[in-house]
Amino acid sequence: xxxxxxxxxxxxxxxxxxxxxxxxxxxxxxxxxxxxxxxxxxxxxxxxxxxxxxxxxxxxxxxxxxxxxxxxxxxxxxxxxxxxxxxxxxxxxxxxxxxxxxxxxxxxxxxxxxxxxxxxxxxxxxxxxxxxxxxxxxxxxxxxxxxxxxxxxxxxxxxxxxxxxxxxxxxxxxxxxxxxxxxxxxxxxxxxxxxxxxxxxxxxxxxxxxxxxxxxxxxxxxxxxxxxxxxxxxxxxxxxxxxxxxxxxxxxxxxxxxxxxxxxxxxxxxxxxxxxxxxxxxxxxxxxxxxxxxxxxxxxxxxxxxxxxxxxxxxxxxxxxxxxxxxxxxxxxxxxxxxxxxxxxxxxxxxxxxxxxxxxxxxxxxxxxxxxxxxxxxxxxxxxxxxxxxxxxxxxxxxxxxxxxxxxxxxxxxxxxxxxxxxxxxxxxxxxxxxxxxxxxxxxxxxxxxxxxxxxxxxxxxxxxxxxxxxxxxxxxxxxxxxxxxxxxxxxxxxxxxxxxxxxxxxxxxxxxxxxxxxxxxxxxxxxxx
Numbered sequence: 084x085x086x087x088x089x090x091x092x093x094x095x096x097x098x099x100x101x102x103x104x105x106x107x108x109x110x111x112x113x114x115x116x117x118x119x120x121x122x123x124x125x126x127x128x129x130x131x132x133x134x135x136x137x138x139x140x141x142x143x144x145x146x147x148x149x150x151x152x153x154x155x156x157x158x159x160x161x162x163x164x165x166x167x168x169x170x171x172x173x174x175x176x177x178x179x180x181x182x183x184x185x186x187x188x189x190x191x192x193x194x195x196x197x198x199x200x201x202x203x204x205x206x207x208x209x210x211x212x213x214x215x216x217x218x219x220x221x222x223x224x225x226x227x228x229x230x231x232x233x234x235x236x237x238x239x240x241x242x243x244x245x246x247x248x249x250x251x252x253x254x255x256x257x258x259x260x261x262x263x264x265x266x267x268x269x270x271x272x273x274x275x276x277x278x279x280x281x282x283x284x285x286x287x288x289x290x291x292x293x294x295x296x297x298x299x300x301x302x303x304x305x306x307x308x309x310x311x312x313x314x315x316x317x318x319x320x321x322x323x324x325x326x327x328x329x330x331x332x333x334x335x336x337x338x339x340x341x342x343x344x345x346x347x348x349x350x351x352x353x354x355x356x357x358x359x360x361x362x363x364x365x366x367x368x369x370x371x372x373x374x375x376x377x378x379x380x381x382x383x384x385x386x387x388x389x390x391x392x393x394x395x396x397x398x399x400x401x402x403x404x405x406x407x408x409x410x411x412x413x414x415x416x417x418x419x420x421x422x423x424x425x426x427x428x429x430x431x432x433x434x435x436x437x438x439x440x441x442x443x444x445x446x447x448x449x450x451x452x453x454x455x456x457x458x459x460x461x462x463x464x465x466x467x468x469x470x471x472x473x474x475x476x477x478x479x480x481x482x483x484x485x486x487x488x489x490x491x492x493x494x495x496x497x498x499x500x501x502x503x504x505x506x507x508x509x510x511x512x513x514x515x516x517x518x519x520x521x522x523x524x525x526x527x528x529x530x531x532x533x534x535x536x537x538x539x540x541x542x543x544x545x546x547x548x549x550x551x552x553x554x555x556x557x558x559x560x561x562x563x564x565x566x567x568x569x570x571x572x573x574x575x576x577x578x579x580x581x582x583x584x585x586x587x588x589x590x591x592x593x594x595x596x597x598x599x600x601x602x603x604x605x606x607x608x609x610x611x612x613x
Contacts, residue, residue, distance in 0.1 A: 092136030093220060096120040096209055099129045100173070101143040109141065109205070116206045118213070126151035133158050133168070139212040140170040144183060147172070159191045165223040169212035173198045247288065250281035305348040305434060309459065309521040312343040312352075312384050313377045319356035320375065326364045327373060335374040343377065343384040344459045346517045347435045352456075355431050358424040359388040359452050366450075367392030383437075384458050389451040395443035403441055404429040425452075432456070459517055478504040480594040481522055485515040485541065486530035486559070495528070498586070504593070512536025516544060523550050526593055531560035531571065539574035546575045557592055559584055 096113055098120055100106040106122035113120040123129040126149045129140070133155065146152055159168060172195045174183055183195060196208060257274045266274075320336060327334055345352075356375075363373045367390045376387040395403060404425045425441075432439045437456040443449065482504045486492040489510055496506040507522055509515035512535060519527065527545060531538035542556050558576040560567070571579050578592050 094119060094138040094213060094216070095132075095136060096213070097129055097132050097137045097140050098122045099126060099140075099142045099146050101145050105143070112202055112205065113209060116210075118206075118209060126155065130154040130158060137168060138216045139209060140168065141209065142170065142172055144172055144174045147183070156189065156191070159189075163223075165226055166219055167192045169194065169215055171196055171208060171212060173200065247285065250285050254278055254281050305351060307346050307348055307517075309517050310345055310347055310349055310352065312345050312386070312456065313338045315347075315349060315352045316356050316375060316377050316386055318349075319353045319360060322353065322357045323360035323364065326361055330364050330367070331370045332364055332367060333370075333372045335372070337374070337376045337378075339378055341379075343379060344521070345384055345435075345456045346459060347456065351431050352435065355428050355454065356386060356388070358428050359454070362424055362452070363388055363390040363392065363450075366390070379458070380455070382458065384456045386454045386456075387451055388453075389449065391449040393450075394446050394448040395441060395450050396446055397443070400441050400443060404439065428452075428454075459514070478502050478590065478593045478595065480525035481505045481507065482593065483507045483509065483515065483519055483522070483524040483527045485509045485512070485527065485533070485538070487511060487533045488530070491530075495584075499593070502590075512538075512541040512544070515541055516548070519545055519551060519554075520548060524554060526555045526557060528557045528559050528589075529576075531558055531562055531567075539570060542574040542576055555592070557589070559589075 096118055098106050098109055100109060100122075103122075103124075110120040110122050121132060123132055126146055129142070129146075130151070133140070140155075159170070162168060170191060170193050172183065172193055174195050174197055194208070194212070196204075200208075257278050261271060261274060317336070317338070320334070324334075360373065360375070367373065372391050374387075374389045376385075376389075378385050378387075429439050432454055435456055437454060439455075440453045442451040442453065478499055482499055484492050484496050484499075484506060485508075486495075487510055492508045492510065496508050500506045507518050507524065509518050511533060515527075515529075527542075529538040529541055533541075536544075538558060538560065542558075545551050545554060545556065555578075556576045558571045558579045559582060560571070560579070561582045562571075568579055580589060
């Protein structure tokens with residue numbers, strides 16, 4: 084029985100009824116119920132169609148006496164371990180058929196239904212059988228996945244043994260040489276350097292294994308901060324430069340004109356891009372070309388690592404990030420390694436909320452690995468024209484405004500910007516934490532009733548950030564009961580103002596600058612990085 088059939092045939096109901104009229108009627112009933120039915124004109128056709136895919140057989144009792152039914156039985160008895168094709172037998176009412184009795188003794192999944200059968204009962208019986216058949220297909224997929232995983236694991240262990248033996252060979256030889264010959268310190272020094280190099284290589288292999296283990300068990304912890312992505316990539320280039328230079332590759336690095344800010348773990352992201360560069364160096368013949376592009380694309384940050392090396396077969400593009408997968412015929416060309424670098428890359432990128440994709444025109448056509456990471460929210464400018472009353476005075480310093488009501492946040496930012504403040508806006512707690520870590524505001528004006536992380540939790544987390552212990556926290560909320568005020572005070576707020584805020588009361592809490600002396604048009608520059 085074909086195991087790789089398209090789903091449309093795998094869920095077919097194959098019919099062989101007592102008469103052609105019964106077949107046509109049953110087929111119509113099933114198709115109106117949303118099932119795919121195929122009426123077979125003979126038992127021989129039924130046997131052939133089973134090989135092409137079937138979800139359930141629906142046959143009349145009379146079919147069991149057909150000599151050709153032996154071919155159907157042979158197919159049912161030779162099913163693979165995952166398969167137990169349901170067979171529904173429509174039996175004549177009140178008849179204790181010898182054929183039925185014999186069929187029930189066979190090692191097959193037979194169910195007897197008396198006819199005439201009501202339409203609802205027929206549809207219900209067939210649907211139940213199809214659901215059971217669907218579970219069999221799911222089991223087949225699991226078994227195939229386990230077989231493939233076992234094969235990949237076997238290949239990986241063979242690779243691991245090979246890679247660990249490689250450094251052991253020169254280590255063993257050098258130790259034997261040092262035992263046999265009494266070398267001076269100067270003469271022995273090259274051997275010690277070589278041994279140290281091989282030990283370090285083994286250490287890197289073990290580190291890679293431990294990294295994968297920690298990630299798959301969820302034991303890795305990121306230390307996120309606001310990062311300039313182009314600087315992270317530049318750091319990765321410096322880490323990989325010895326390998327690139329050793330292979331005499333030409334490196335082209337293209338960075339954006341404006342900084343791309345992301346929130347992530349500097350060490351882990353550097354590891355991601357260093358791994359991609361190392362792969363490009365290893366699988367590109369000496370004297371090749373490696374290009375790295377960092378750019379803003381469709382509202383996200385994108386890093387592309389391209390090479391003109393060995394390429395990736397098209398049928399491997401979807402699986403090269405999976406554990407234990409090695410691209411056929413390339414492992415011998417690589418300069419050592421377990422082939423789990425891309426697994427690490429995928430796991431770390433996804434932990435940062437990003438994606439990684441591989442592209443290649445095929446073997447020998449080079450490859451491109453593309454990492455996409457979420458940017459901190461795009462920069463916006465809110466412009467306010469006209470004059471403000473001179474008695475408002477002038478506000479100075481950096482002020483962060485956090486409110487899930489965008490219009491409320493933007494309008495307050497515009498107002499404070501018009502009288503001198505350097506304002507930043509965030510619409511939720513996580514974004515506010517990232518911006519605060521980047522700009523170190525003097526004052527944070529926080530809405531309390533935000534979804535997700537509310538203003539009180541945000542206040543506590545802001546207080547715990549390095550350099551923000553002394554920030555002035557102003558609660559701006561519609562909650563004014565005594566218990567609300569107590570909760571807000573306990574969260575670490577310095578001031579509590581009710582909405583709609585009285586501007587003069589708010590301004591009294593903010594750092595002052597020179598008075599306003601003329602109308603001005605002020606652009607409120609947000610720190611929501613692009």
